[in-house]
Amino acid sequence: MRKTCKLEDLDCAHCAAKMEIAISKIEGVLEAKIAFMTQKLTIEADEKDFDRILKEAQKAIKKIEPDCRIVL
C-alpha cells in the first residue's frame, strides 16, 4: 500500500534528495518519494511493515536534517 505523510520543517532541497535515497534503502520499502515543495513523503510498502518503516524513516531523516519531522 501507499502512504503519504507530511514532513515538517523540510528546508533543504538537497537534503530531501538524500532522505529519499536513505528511506528507499530501508528494508521493506518498495518505493519512497519526497516532494520538496509540498513537503510530502510517500512510501510504498507492505502494510504490516509500516510502523517499523516509519520509525526507521524518521531516524534516517533526523540524521540528514535534524529539525525535520514526519507528521502523520
Add this chain to the structure above:
Amino acid sequence: MRRKDKKQLIRIIISAISLGIIVAIDKLWGFPISLTLWGFDLFPLIAYLIPYIPVGYPVLLSAGKNIAHGQVFDENFLMSLATIAALVTGEYAEAVFVMLFYQVGELFEHIAVGKSRDSIKSLLSIRADTAFVEDEDGNLDEIDCEEIKVGDIITVKSGGKIPLDGVIVEGRSSLNTVALTGESLPRAVEIGDEALSGCINEGGVLKIRVTKPFEESTVSKILALVESSAENKSKSEDFITKFARVYTPTVVILAAFLAVLPPVIICINDSGIWREWVMRAMTFLVISCPCALVISVPLSYFGGIGAASKKGILIKGSNYLDALSHCDTIVFDKTGTLTKGVFSVTEIKCGEGVDENELLSLTLASEKYSTHPIAAAIRRFGEENSYAPSPEVSEIEEISGLGVKAQYQGEILLVGNDRLMRESNIDVETVSPGVGVYVALGNRYLGSLALSDKPKDNAKTAISALFEQGIIKTVMLSGDKENEARRICEALSLNSYRAELLPSDKVSALEEIMKSSEKLCAYVGDGINDAPVLARADVGIAMGALGSDAAIEAADIVLMNDNLEKIGDAVALSKRTRSIVIQNIAFALSVKALALILGALGIVGLGIAIFADVGVAVIAILNSMRNLK
C-alpha cells in the same frame, strides 16, 4: 515568517551590526588592547568571534551533529570548515562575512520556499472542511465534511463554498466555478442540477443532496492531484539531484588537493604559501555547496504547475509540464473537443411529392424514444420549428448502428443512415456535408435530413495560437465520414486529419503520427471514450474534465473546462517554465565554474565565493518565482 526564520533574522542583525562596529574599530584605529600568547595576538580573534558566534554557532552545531551521523559533505560542515580555516589563518573579517552571508542566503531561501508553498496553498484553499446540516429544529449545525454521508442534505449559504458534490434539491442560484475552471462566468443552477464541490454559491441559499463522500468529491480529487504532482519529477530535476551528488564530493576532493599539493611542490616550509593555498581551497568548499542548484529547479516547476492550476489547468507532474514543452505535434479528437459535440439539422431535402411537414412528423415520431445524439438533435429541431410527431407511427424498433424501423398506416417506415436504405434496396441521394438521416415508407423514398456538428467558437483562434507557440503540426482524429472530417479540418486550418476511425483505430492512428513526428506528441480528447489514446500519447490532455473521474484518471494534463484556448496557455507556460529552468541551471553552473577557476588562481577570495553560492541561489529563486505571478 516562521518563528525559526525570525530567530535567524535576529541573529543575522546582531552579527551584522557587531561586525560593522568591530571592522570600523579594527580598520580605523586598530584594537586598543592586545592579548599575546606564544607571540600571537589573540585579541582580534576574540573580537571577531562576537559577530561570528550568533551566525556561526547553529551551523557549527549542525555540522557536528551531521558528522556524528556520517554526513560529511553537508553544507553546514563545508561552511564550518571554510570559516574556521579563515579564522585560523587570520582572515577574521572574511570568515564572519562568509558565515553571515551564508545565513542571509539560507534565510532568504526559506522565506522564498515558504512563500511559494503558501501561494500554492492559498490557490488550493478551495476546499471547505465543514458543511451545514439542518437539524430537527431547523437550526444549522456545522459538521465535519468527513462525517457527512451520501444522501445527506447539506445547506450552502450565500457566498459559501460547496463542500461536497451533490444535486440541488432546493433553491436556485448561480455558481462561481473560477476556482475549478479558471473561468469566471457564473453558472446558473436550479433544482435537479449538479453542484460540484469547490464552486462558490453566489446566489441564494441552496440545499444539496450529497452524492459523493468527501474524499471522492471533485475538490478533494483536484487537491490530491496537484499535491502529488511534485512526485512526478522531470528529467531536469533528476539530473540536478544526481549532479549535486557527484559535484559536492568532487569539489571537496579538489579542494583537498589544492590545499596540499601546490605548497608541497612549491615550498613545503613556507607558512605564507600554505596559508595562501589553504584559503584558495576554502573558496572551493564554499562554492561546492549544492543547494542553489538543487532548489531552483523544483521551485520553477512548482511555480509553473501552480500558475497552471490557477487557470484551471491541472498538471500531474513536472515531467508532463516538461514533455509538453517538447511537443511539436498536437493530435485532437474531433467530436466534443474541436467541435461542440452537439449536432444540429442543417438541411432538409424532400423526395418527390413529399412536403416538409410530412417528412418531419414521421421522422420525429420514429425518433421519439431514441437516446442517440442524432435523434436528440432532430427532436430539438422539431421543437424549435414546431413540427409535431405523427401519432399514427407505432411499433418503433431501434436497429443498432442503422436507425429505426416502425409501422405507419400498414406500411414499414424506415428512418436511418444510408446503410439501412441500401439493405432495403432503396435508392437515396447522398447527403453532403454532414451526417445524413434518410426516410423511406414502404419502398418509397421520402427524403433526407442533413445534420452536422459545428466547430467550437474559439477553435480556430485557439489552433492558430498553438502555431504561434511553436507547434508545427496539428492533426484531427475522427470517426466521421471523409468529407465531414475534411470540412472541419479545413474550417479550422488544421494540417491534416484521419477520418472514419473506429474508437479502437485511434490508438494505432496516434502511434503512426507519433512515429512521423520529430519531437513529442500530445493528444487532446474528452477522456470519455478515448482513455487508451490519452494514455498512449506522450502527453495526454483531457478537456472539460470537471466532474469526470475517468478523464482525470487517464490524462497527464487535465483542463477543467472545455475551452480550447487553455491548450495554448498550457504550452506557453510549459515553454516559459522550461526556459526558466534552463536559465537557472546554466546561470548557476557557469557562475560556479567561473568562481572555481578564479578561486584556484587566487583571483577571487571567499567573499566572491559566497556570492557564487548564496547570490546565485537567491537570483535563481527569484527567477523561479516569476512563474507564479
